[in-house]
Amino acid sequence: MSKQFRAAISYAAIAVCSLLLAILLILLVGCDVGKAFYGFFNGILGSSYSVAEVFVKAAPLILAGLGVAVAFKSGFTNIGAEGQLYMGAVAFTATYVLCPGLPKAALLALGILAGFLAGGVWALIPGALKARFGISEVINTIMLNYIALGIVGILLQTALKDRAQYFPVSPTLDDGLGFSRLLKGTRLHSGILIALVCAVIVYFFIFKTSMGFRLRAVGMNPRACKCMGISVSAGLIVSSLLSGGLAGIAGVGEIAGLHHRLIGGISPSYGYLAIIVALLGGNHPLGVVIAATGIAALQVGALAMQRAANVPSAIASIIMGAVVLLILARKTLFKRLLREED
Amino acid sequence: METAIATITTFLAASVRMAAPLTIAGIGEACSERTGVINIGLEAIMLLGAFCGFMVTFWTASSGLGMLAGAGGGMLVALLHGVLSVKCRANQNIVGLALNFLVLGLTSFLFLKAFGQSTVLPTCATVPTRAIPLLSRLPILGKAIFNQNIFVYIMLILVVGVSALFYKTEWGVNMTAVGEHPRAADTAGLNVFRVRYMACALNGLLGGLAGTYVTLAQLGFFMEDVTAGKGYMALVAVILGRRDPLRIMLASLLIGFAEAMQFQLQTMGIPVPSQVFSTIPYVAAVFALLFSIGKSRDPAALGVPYERARR
Structure with missing residues (x-):
C-alpha cells in the first residue's frame, strides 16, 4: 500500500467516525435518522x-x-x-x-x-x-x-x-x-x-x-x-x-x-x-x-x-470540534496503519 | 460619610466576588503553563464545569456535589487536552480552540436534551453567603472579604496553598523543571509526561470548579455559552499575574473592579458605553505583555511537546 493510500484510509476512518457520532447524537434526541439526514441535505441542496x-x-x-x-x-x-x-x-x-x-x-x-x-x-x-x-x-x-x-x-x-x-x-x-x-x-x-x-x-x-x-x-x-x-x-x-x-x-x-x-x-x-x-x-x-x-x-x-x-443545531459545533481533534490525533490513532514498512 | 463607606464596601465586595472564578481558573492555568502546557481551552473547561455543576445540583439539590461534578467535568476536558498535547504532540492552541467548539456544542445539546425547548429556565438555589466569625466584623474588609460565599474562601486558600506548592515544595521545582527543560528533567529521573498530566488534571479541576461559580453562585441557572468569555478573561489574569498565584488574584481583582465599575455607572445612568470598561483588562494585558519583555519569560518549553526518543 502506498503512503498516500494509507493516509486516505485514515482520513476516511475519521469521516466514518464523525458520521457515526452524528447518528449517535441524532438517536440520542430520539429523532428519526433518515428524516434528520433528509432535512440536512434538503436544507443544503433543496432550493x-x-x-x-x-x-x-x-x-x-x-x-x-x-x-x-x-x-x-x-x-x-x-x-x-x-x-x-x-x-x-x-x-x-x-x-x-x-x-x-x-x-x-x-x-x-x-x-x-x-x-x-x-x-x-x-x-x-x-x-x-x-x-x-x-x-x-x-x-x-x-x-x-x-x-x-x-x-x-x-x-x-x-x-x-x-x-x-x-x-x-x-x-x-x-x-x-x-x-x-x-x-x-x-x-x-x-x-x-x-x-x-x-x-x-x-x-x-x-x-x-x-x-x-x-x-x-x-x-x-x-x-x-x-x-x-x-x-x-x-x-x-x-x-x-x-x-x-x-x-x-x-x-x-x-x-x-x-x-x-x-x-x-x-x-x-x-x-x-x-x-x-x-x-x-x-x-x-x-x-x-x-x-x-x-x-x-x-x-x-x-x-x-x-x-x-428538531435536532439541536449545536450538533454542528460538536461534529466540527470532534473532527478537528480526530485529525490532530490521527498520527497517534493510526500509528500501526501509517507506519513505514522499511 | 456613612453612605460613602457603605458604597465602597459593596463595591469592594462585588469586585472580590467577580475575582473569585477568574483567580481559581487562573491558578489552574498557571499550574499547567508552568509545566509547559498552554491551554486556551480554559473556556471549554469552565463551560463544562458550569454545566455539570448545574445539572448535579439540580438533580441532587446539593451544591457540594455540584461543585465536585463541575471539577470532574473540567478535569475531563483538561485531560483530553492533555492527551492530545502530550501524547499526540498536537498543536496545543488548536486543540484548545477545537475543545471550545466541542464543549459549547455539547453543553447546549445535552441541556436541550435534558430539559427540551421550554420557556421557563430550570433553576437551582445559589450557594449561601457565610460570614466568618469575628473577621467578618472588621470595618470594610470584613464585609468585602469575610462575608462571602464559599468560592471566595476557596480562592484565598488556593492563593496560599498553590504559592506554597510552587515555591516551597519539590513538586513545584519539578513542575518548573519540566516546563523549562524537559530533557534535563527527564535525564534527572523525572517523569515528564506524568508531571504534565498531573498539572493538566489540576488545571481542569480548578477550572471546572471556577465554572461552577457561574451557575451555582452567580446565576442559579444554565444557558447556552453561560461562561461568556470568562475563560479568556482568566487567561488575561494569568498573563497580568505572570503565573504567580498572588499576582493572579490581584489581576483578577483589577478585572473584577472594572466589571463592578461598569455596573455601577450603568445603574447610575452615566452614558459611558459599557465597552469602555469591559475592554480595559484586554488592553492592559497587551501592554503587560509588552512591558514584561526581559522581565518575565515564558517557560522555555511552553507549548512545545516533548519527545523522549529524539535528539
Missing part, C-alpha cells in the same frame, strides 16, 4: 436559496481562512481573525459614513482598501510584537479580538451611531452602493467572487513568488533563514499584514454584501471557524475554499435539520 446560503456563509470563511492559512505558513499562529474581520467591517462602514456621495466603484475600491488596511494593521500589531520582541502572538491575537469587539460597541454608541435609531446600529448603506446581488431571490452577493479571486492571488503569491517562498521558509525553519540571510521579521510582518487584511476584506463583504450596516454580532464566530478551515484545508488556498464551503454547508444543513427534525 436555489439554500444553495446560495451556503456560499453566502462560505465567502467570509474563505477570506478569513485564507488569511489564517497565510499566517500559519509563516509560523504566525493567528487566532485573531475574528477581531480583524470586525476591524475591516468598521473601516468600510466609516468609509461610507464619512464620504457620502461617492460613486459605487470608488466607494467599493476605497472601502475594500480601508478594510484590508484596518484588518491588516490589527494583525500587524501582534505580528510586529512577535517579530521585534519575540512576544507570543497567541494571547495577543485573542486579546485584540476582544478589543475589536469593544471598539465596535463603543463606535456604535458614539461616532458611527445612527442618531435616528434607538438601538446601537450604524447608518444604513444607500441602496445600490453595496456588492451586487448575483441571484434574484437569494442573498448571494459578489463577495464570493472576491473570495475566489483572493484565493487565486494568494496561491500565486505563496507558491510562485520569491516573497511567498521566503515566507514559507520562515515558517519552516526560522534559524536556517537567519543563516541564509532571509529576514524572519520581514516575513512575519508581511504575512501578518496580508493575513489580517484578508480577514478585513471578509468583514467588508459582510457589510457591503449582506447587512448593509454595522451591527454588533455580524460574525457568528467566522474568525474562529476560519482557523478550523485553514487546518482542514491544509493551509492551501484550494483546500481552504473546499473546507470553507464544507463548513458553511454543515452550518446551513444543521440549521435546516433543526427546523425539519
Whole structure:
C-alpha cells in the first residue's frame, strides 16, 4: 500500500467516525435518522436559496481562512481573525459614513482598501510584537479580538451611531452602493467572487513568488533563514499584514454584501471557524475554499435539520470540534496503519 | 460619610466576588503553563464545569456535589487536552480552540436534551453567603472579604496553598523543571509526561470548579455559552499575574473592579458605553505583555511537546 493510500484510509476512518457520532447524537434526541439526514441535505441542496446560503456563509470563511492559512505558513499562529474581520467591517462602514456621495466603484475600491488596511494593521500589531520582541502572538491575537469587539460597541454608541435609531446600529448603506446581488431571490452577493479571486492571488503569491517562498521558509525553519540571510521579521510582518487584511476584506463583504450596516454580532464566530478551515484545508488556498464551503454547508444543513427534525443545531459545533481533534490525533490513532514498512 | 463607606464596601465586595472564578481558573492555568502546557481551552473547561455543576445540583439539590461534578467535568476536558498535547504532540492552541467548539456544542445539546425547548429556565438555589466569625466584623474588609460565599474562601486558600506548592515544595521545582527543560528533567529521573498530566488534571479541576461559580453562585441557572468569555478573561489574569498565584488574584481583582465599575455607572445612568470598561483588562494585558519583555519569560518549553526518543 502506498503512503498516500494509507493516509486516505485514515482520513476516511475519521469521516466514518464523525458520521457515526452524528447518528449517535441524532438517536440520542430520539429523532428519526433518515428524516434528520433528509432535512440536512434538503436544507443544503433543496432550493436555489439554500444553495446560495451556503456560499453566502462560505465567502467570509474563505477570506478569513485564507488569511489564517497565510499566517500559519509563516509560523504566525493567528487566532485573531475574528477581531480583524470586525476591524475591516468598521473601516468600510466609516468609509461610507464619512464620504457620502461617492460613486459605487470608488466607494467599493476605497472601502475594500480601508478594510484590508484596518484588518491588516490589527494583525500587524501582534505580528510586529512577535517579530521585534519575540512576544507570543497567541494571547495577543485573542486579546485584540476582544478589543475589536469593544471598539465596535463603543463606535456604535458614539461616532458611527445612527442618531435616528434607538438601538446601537450604524447608518444604513444607500441602496445600490453595496456588492451586487448575483441571484434574484437569494442573498448571494459578489463577495464570493472576491473570495475566489483572493484565493487565486494568494496561491500565486505563496507558491510562485520569491516573497511567498521566503515566507514559507520562515515558517519552516526560522534559524536556517537567519543563516541564509532571509529576514524572519520581514516575513512575519508581511504575512501578518496580508493575513489580517484578508480577514478585513471578509468583514467588508459582510457589510457591503449582506447587512448593509454595522451591527454588533455580524460574525457568528467566522474568525474562529476560519482557523478550523485553514487546518482542514491544509493551509492551501484550494483546500481552504473546499473546507470553507464544507463548513458553511454543515452550518446551513444543521440549521435546516433543526427546523425539519428538531435536532439541536449545536450538533454542528460538536461534529466540527470532534473532527478537528480526530485529525490532530490521527498520527497517534493510526500509528500501526501509517507506519513505514522499511 | 456613612453612605460613602457603605458604597465602597459593596463595591469592594462585588469586585472580590467577580475575582473569585477568574483567580481559581487562573491558578489552574498557571499550574499547567508552568509545566509547559498552554491551554486556551480554559473556556471549554469552565463551560463544562458550569454545566455539570448545574445539572448535579439540580438533580441532587446539593451544591457540594455540584461543585465536585463541575471539577470532574473540567478535569475531563483538561485531560483530553492533555492527551492530545502530550501524547499526540498536537498543536496545543488548536486543540484548545477545537475543545471550545466541542464543549459549547455539547453543553447546549445535552441541556436541550435534558430539559427540551421550554420557556421557563430550570433553576437551582445559589450557594449561601457565610460570614466568618469575628473577621467578618472588621470595618470594610470584613464585609468585602469575610462575608462571602464559599468560592471566595476557596480562592484565598488556593492563593496560599498553590504559592506554597510552587515555591516551597519539590513538586513545584519539578513542575518548573519540566516546563523549562524537559530533557534535563527527564535525564534527572523525572517523569515528564506524568508531571504534565498531573498539572493538566489540576488545571481542569480548578477550572471546572471556577465554572461552577457561574451557575451555582452567580446565576442559579444554565444557558447556552453561560461562561461568556470568562475563560479568556482568566487567561488575561494569568498573563497580568505572570503565573504567580498572588499576582493572579490581584489581576483578577483589577478585572473584577472594572466589571463592578461598569455596573455601577450603568445603574447610575452615566452614558459611558459599557465597552469602555469591559475592554480595559484586554488592553492592559497587551501592554503587560509588552512591558514584561526581559522581565518575565515564558517557560522555555511552553507549548512545545516533548519527545523522549529524539535528539
